[in-house]
Amino acid sequence: MSNEISLKDSVFREFLKNPSLGPSEMTDKLEANYNSVKAAFAKLAEEGYLERPSRGTYEPNMAFTILDLMDRVAALEEQVKS
Numbered sequence: 001m002s003n004e005i006s007l008k009d010s011v012f013r014e015f016l017k018n019p020s021l022g023p024s025e026m027t028d029k030l031e032a033n034y035n036s037v038k039a040a041f042a043k044l045a046e047e048g049y050l051e052r053p054s055r056g057t058y059e060p061n062m063a064f065t066i067l068d069l070m071d072r073v074a075a076l077e078e079q080v081k082s
Contacts, residue, residue, distance in 0.1 A: 007030070007032060007036055007037070007040050008040040008043055008044060010030055010032075011026055011030070011037060011040040011041060011044065012040075012044055012049060012050075014026060014029060014030065015044075015050070015058070015060065016060055019058075019059065019060055022041075022056060022057070022058070023037050023038045023041050023056075026041075041058055044058075045058065048061055048064040048068075049061055049064060049065055049068075
């Protein structure tokens with residue numbers, strides 16, 4: 001397993017630290033390609049991790065994120081039991 005974090009994961013982690021960052025600001029912060037960062041925001045919204053209340057505005061979907069983490073913990077606990 002690689003220790004390298006994907007751009008999508010980097011965007012999500014940085015966004016959780018500072019939810020005021022939009023794609024343009026995130027591009028500068030991560031020194032990444034704007035279209036790639038914009039695509040990462042769109043994918044995170046599509047997957048449910050971010051909400052998009054209006055064009056160009058994103059918010060973390062904390063309920064979805066917590067439920068996803070709970071599911072992942074449960075899956076890991078099942079692996080340990082097996």
